[in-house]
Amino acid sequence: MIEVNDVNYHVNIVGKGEPIVMLHGFTGDMSSWDAINPYLEEEYQLILIDILGHGKTEIPLNYERYHIEKVAKDIREILIHLKIIKTNLLGYSMGGRLALTFTILYPNMVNKLILESASPGIETEEGRKLRRENDEKLANKIVNEGIESFVQYWTNIPLFKSQKRLDYSMQEKVRQQRLRNDPIGLANSLKGMGTGSMPSLWGRIHELEIPVLILSGSLDEKYCEIGKKMGNNLPQAMHYIIENIGHAIHVEDSQKFGTIIKEFLSNK
Numbered sequence: 001m002i003e004v005n006d007v008n009y010h011v012n013i014v015g016k017g018e019p020i021v022m023l024h025g026f027t028g029d030m031s032s033w034d035a036i037n038p039y040l041e042e043e044y045q046l047i048l049i050d051i052l053g054h055g056k057t058e059i060p061l062n063y064e065r066y067h068i069e070k071v072a073k074d075i076r077e078i079l080i081h082l083k084i085i086k087t088n089l090l091g092y093s094m095g096g097r098l099a100l101t102f103t104i105l106y107p108n109m110v111n112k113l114i115l116e117s118a119s120p121g122i123e124t125e126e127g128r129k130l131r132r133e134n135d136e137k138l139a140n141k142i143v144n145e146g147i148e149s150f151v152q153y154w155t156n157i158p159l160f161k162s163q164k165r166l167d168y169s170m171q172e173k174v175r176q177q178r179l180r181n182d183p184i185g186l187a188n189s190l191k192g193m194g195t196g197s198m199p200s201l202w203g204r205i206h207e208l209e210i211p212v213l214i215l216s217g218s219l220d221e222k223y224c225e226i227g228k229k230m231g232n233n234l235p236q237a238m239h240y241i242i243e244n245i246g247h248a249i250h251v252e253d254s255q256k257f258g259t260i261i262k263e264f265l266s267n268k
Contacts (some may be wrong), residue, residue: 004077010056012048015041019087023095029055032101039258053185057074066192072102092116116215120201139187162246212237
């Protein structure tokens with residue numbers, strides 16, 4: 001555990017070499033990267049973090065503590081504690097929005113950025129307001145109905161339909177990992193760190209002058225369009241669409257995902 005800004009974060013370090021901070025998605029934890037780690041840990045130092053509200057990291061009760069810029073500051077403090085001056089950054093979905101926020105706030109601390117099925121937020125205030133209302137309803141559902149009911153619901157949303165093709169053992173591993181989360185932590189993450197709560201970064205992504213790899217699955221049409229639009233607005237971006245894969249690329253094809261990341265980081 002590493003204590004930053006009055007919160008104990010669960011952090012694990014694997015491998016040696018140039019650092020990569022790895023930020024999982026909503027309902028995930030650091031074990032979400034287990035299938036990816038073997039591709040990277042021989043050449044890189046992997047900084048695995050349970051994001052606020054997830055895994056074994058402490059669960060603050062005030063959802064305002066989960067604001068994405070506050071969590072980005074926490075990540076910065078963790079790196080300072082670990083004496084890491086500059087790092088590569090990998091983020092999936094919610095973790096991708098956090099990674100993008102971190103990079104815009106602390107650009108001198110990031111070497112390369114990898115965004116998997118991520119977005120810079122919602123452009124319009126009207127759209128953000130609607131999303132906040134929906135996230136509030138979903139947060140209440142988690143708290144009122146319990147974690148098992150929510151995980152059953154979350155597993156079956158259209159975004160994860162392509163994961164139904166995975167082996168049962170893999171699907172069950174993902175389900176069991178989600179069940180280990182705290183309902184208050186997930187609810188507060190939705191209210192404090194959701195796309196409705198975070199500021200839109202569309203007007204700022206052009207500021208990033210570092211290499212950025214954007215990964216989308218071809219079956220995830222929404223994030224393919226977002227990835228294409230981001231790529232057109234970033235000075236040094238490559239948008240890579242992986243065929244016949246959905247939202248969670250690292251789960252659905254860990255070998256291809258790990259290989260692409262390794263090649264990007266090594267400039268191949």
